[in-house]
Amino acid sequence: MKEIPWGVRMRMLLRSFSVQGSWNYETLVGAGFAFTILPALRYLYGTGDERFESAVARHSELFNSHPYFATVAVGAVSRLEADAAEPIVIQRFKTALRGSLGSMGDRLFWSTWRPMSMLLALALFLAGAAWWIAVVTFLLVYNTLHLLVRVRGLRMGTESGLQVGRMLREAPLQTVIDQASRAACLLVGIAIVLWGAPYFSDPVAGLLMGAAILFGFSVGLRTRRLLITIMAGITALALAYGIIANGA
Amino acid sequence: MPIDPLTVLFLTLLGGAVAVDGTSFGQFMISRPFVAATIGGFMVGAPFHGATIGLILEAFHLTVLPVGAARYPEGGPAAVAGGAVYGISDVTPSALLLTVLGALLLEWVGGETVRMMRHGNVKLISDDHGPRATARGLERRHLAAVGVDFLRGMFLVAAGMLLLRGVDLFMTPLWGFGEELPRLMIVAAVPALLASTLRMVGWRMWFAAAGAITGVSLLLLVG
Numbered sequence: 001m002k003e004i005p006w007g008v009r010m011r012m013l014l015r016s017f018s019v020q021g022s023w024n025y026e027t028l029v030g031a032g033f034a035f036t037i038l039p040a041l042r043y044l045y046g047t048g049d050e051r052f053e054s055a056v057a058r059h060s061e062l063f064n065s066h067p068y069f070a071t072v073a074v075g076a077v078s079r080l081e082a083d084a085a086e087p088i089v090i091q092r093f094k095t096a097l098r099g100s101l102g103s104m105g106d107r108l109f110w111s112t113w114r115p116m117s118m119l120l121a122l123a124l125f126l127a128g129a130a131w132w133i134a135v136v137t138f139l140l141v142y143n144t145l146h147l148l149v150r151v152r153g154l155r156m157g158t159e160s161g162l163q164v165g166r167m168l169r170e171a172p173l174q175t176v177i178d179q180a181s182r183a184a185c186l187l188v189g190i191a192i193v194l195w196g197a198p199y200f201s202d203p204v205a206g207l208l209m210g211a212a213i214l215f216g217f218s219v220g221l222r223t224r225r226l227l228i229t230i231m232a233g234i235t236a237l238a239l240a241y242g243i244i245a246n247g248a
Numbered sequence: 249m250p251i252d253p254l255t256v257l258f259l260t261l262l263g264g265a266v267a268v269d270g271t272s273f274g275q276f277m278i279s280r281p282f283v284a285a286t287i288g289g290f291m292v293g294a295p296f297h298g299a300t301i302g303l304i305l306e307a308f309h310l311t312v313l314p315v316g317a318a319r320y321p322e323g324g325p326a327a328v329a330g331g332a333v334y335g336i337s338d339v340t341p342s343a344l345l346l347t348v349l350g351a352l353l354l355e356w357v358g359g360e361t362v363r364m365m366r367h368g369n370v371k372l373i374s375d376d377h378g379p380r381a382t383a384r385g386l387e388r389r390h391l392a393a394v395g396v397d398f399l400r401g402m403f404l405v406a407a408g409m410l411l412l413r414g415v416d417l418f419m420t421p422l423w424g425f426g427e428e429l430p431r432l433m434i435v436a437a438v439p440a441l442l443a444s445t446l447r448m449v450g451w452r453m454w455f456a457a458a459g460a461i462t463g464v465s466l467l468l469l470v471g
Contacts, residue, residue, distance in 0.1 A: 021272040022393035024369035031373045035390040038383055047383065056383050060373075067275055110313050115449050118280060118310065119442075122303055125282075127466065131299040135286050142277050181450030188446055189459020190466070192439045197467055205435050212436035216443030221311050223444035227437055228308070228352055234433065235349055242424025 002082045004040055004158055011039035012074055013154050019070045027062045033074065034060035040078035058087055064098050066105020068149045073097050075157020076164040083161060093162060100168070108173055109146070112180040117142040119187035126194035145176070251292055251336060251409075259291055259332050259409065260402040266324030267401020271314070271362070272394045279324030281305035288331030297339060298331035304348050304434060305330060307441035309355075311448050322358030325401050326351045329408030337416045342423040345430035350415045354408045361400055369393050 019032040037059055045052035065073055073094065080090050121138035125131060160167045192213060199205035216223050251259070262284075269279040278284065282302040289298015309323045330351035337343045372389050423430070446456055 017275075018273045018390070018394055020275075021268075021397070022369050022373050022390045023271060024366050024373055024393075026370045027373065031386060031390050034386055038387065042383070053382065056386065060386055106313070106315050110315065111448055112450070114277070115310055115445055118282065118306060119445075121282060122306065125299060125303060128470075131286050131290075131295045134299065135283050138280070138283065139277065146276070182452055182455050184449035185446060185452040185455035186459035186462070188442050188449070189456040189461070190463040191459075192442050193460050193463025193467070195438050195442070196435075197463075199435055205432060208432055208436040209439050212440035213443045216440035217446065220444055220447035223440055224308055224311055227440060228349075231345070231433055231437065232349060234429070235345065238425040238429065239419060239422050240424075242422035245424050246422065 002044060004043065004078055004082055008039045008043045009075075009154060009158060012036055012078065013071065013150065015039065016067075016071045016074060016150060016154070019065075019074075020067050027060065028064040029067075029070065030063045031060050033063045033065075033070065036070065036074045037078055037081075040074075040081060044078075044081055054087075055081065058091065063094060065101040066109065068109060068146055069101040069105040069153055071150045071154035072157045072164060072168065073101055075154040075159075076161055077157075079158050079161035085162075097165070100165070104168070104173060108149075108177055108180075112177050112184060113145055114142060116180040116184035116187065119184055119191055123187050123191045123194060126191060126197075251332065255291055256406070256409070259288060259328060260406045262287060262291065263325045263328050263403075263405025263408075264398035264401040266328055267322070267358075267404065268394055268397050270322060270324050272397040281309050281323040281327035281330075284324045284327035285331030285334075288328040289335040292332045292335040294335030297335045301330050301334040301344060301347060301351070302327055304344075304438060305351055305355075307438045308348075308352060310441065310445045313448070319363055320359055321352070321355035322362055322404075323355055325358050325404035326354035326408055328405050329354060329412050333409055333412040333416055338420070340420070341427045341431035341434065343416055343420045345433060346415050346420055346423070347412055348434070350412045351408075354404070354411065358404050361404065365393075365396060365400055368396070372396075 015036040015038070019036050020029055021035070022031040023029055024031070034056055038056070041052055041055045041059070045055060059077070063073075076097070077090060077094060080093065117138050120141060121134040124137055125134035129137075156167050156171075157164050196206070196209050199209065219226060266279040266284045268274070269276055278287070282299065282305070285302030285305055286295055286299040289295045289301070292298075305323065305327050309321070312320050312323070314320055330347055334344060334347045337347065372393055373386075446453075
């Protein structure tokens with residue numbers, strides 16, 4: 001068994017930031033995965049070795065993962081390569097890993113952590129904080145977990161190899177999702193009130209906002225599409241009326 | 249007020265940066281509409297107006313999930329263009345509404361260009377994956393794909409600023425229903441969009457209600 005040195009792991013970590021750089025409809029992040037794991041393959045096999053080119057070819061095949069959790073897969077696979085695992089074992093391991101890393105990342109980052117961090121920034125801005133405080137707060141809060149997952153994920157992968165699935169199950173991801181979900185819901189309430197505050201004395205705006213909130217609650221994720229349609233329709237009417245009125 | 253050529257150059261470079269941040273490199277979320285529009289506004293000397301339109305575009309973008317191969321609008325470059333153009337416009341509700349709608353159109357165009365680029369990446373990568381893959385070739389093509397994404401973002405912001413400035417100069421004066429209607433449309437749209445995110449983040453109504461009470465308490469405390 002060969003240990004992967006710190007410098008090689010650091011190069012893989014830096015390359016992992018562009019794991020989706022060549023995202024395509026055929027191999028998804030396959031080429032990005034191979035690009036990220038190349039420093040480990042170069043270290044383990046040397047560039048002239050036939051096993052090196054064979055490993056590059058194997059790892060550029062179809063793969064998918066949430067971009068931040070890709071480091072878990074890259075770390076674990078580089079560990080398996082260092083342990084001289086059979087290519088078929090590595091292939092099956094990658095296949096088993098890719099679905100769970102995708103859904104885990106989607107639930108943690110896209111569905112809860114990112115909206116929560118952004119709602120915090122919007123609430124701060126609406127509460128009167130300077131624009132830069134809101135922006136910096138969002139970037140700091142969001143990227144703290146983002147970078148933690150990338151760094152810890154790579155370490156967990158390189159240390160655990162095939163056991164990474166068990167390590168992921170033991171990680172408190174569901175707790176983070178639950179807490180972020182609660183905070184996001186709380187911040188939705190705060191942001192709506194702060195947005196509406198300047199219009200409390202305007203009964204028309206107040207009624208309209210009340211109806212809009214009920215609309216958003218009941219229609220859910222289709223709200224965006226419906227609102228764009230309604231707003232674009234009214235705008236088209238207003239512009240047509242303006243053209244006719246100006247012409248007349 | 250026109251934007252000077254150097255600022256236009258910096259804005260297009262910012263467009264490239266937010267385009268690659270969206271998917272290809274980093275994903276530090278400078279590509280979120282609130283961040284991108286604020287920086288866009290800052291570059292033309294109007295960060296507050298950039299943040300204002302950024303907040304509205306962000307509300308529209310909160311429930312957009314970039315999951316797998318789904319087609320989704322691209323918020324970053326459109327927000328840069330929106331923040332910059334709204335920053336130099338006459339800050340009226342109709343100008344804000346038209347810039348928001350123009351930016352939403354641009355988001356859709358951006359999403360389509362992402363789809364086209366991903367089809368292009370199939371061709372770009374096809375000679376260097378599987379049994380034909382070589383390390384050097386793969387690295388070269390992977391980085392070339394990131395470069396194409398950067399150029400795509402630059403183009404989108406340049407074209408987007410032209411489009412939105414055109415909308416601002418030629419369509420805003422044609423608005424026929426007065427300024428109260430666009431003001432009410434925006435005032436109502438944001439809470440509807442914020443409320444709709446509850447479905448995505450967990451639908452915990454008691455927490456949302458507690459948030460509303462906290463918001464009211466904050467207002468009472470601060471006055």
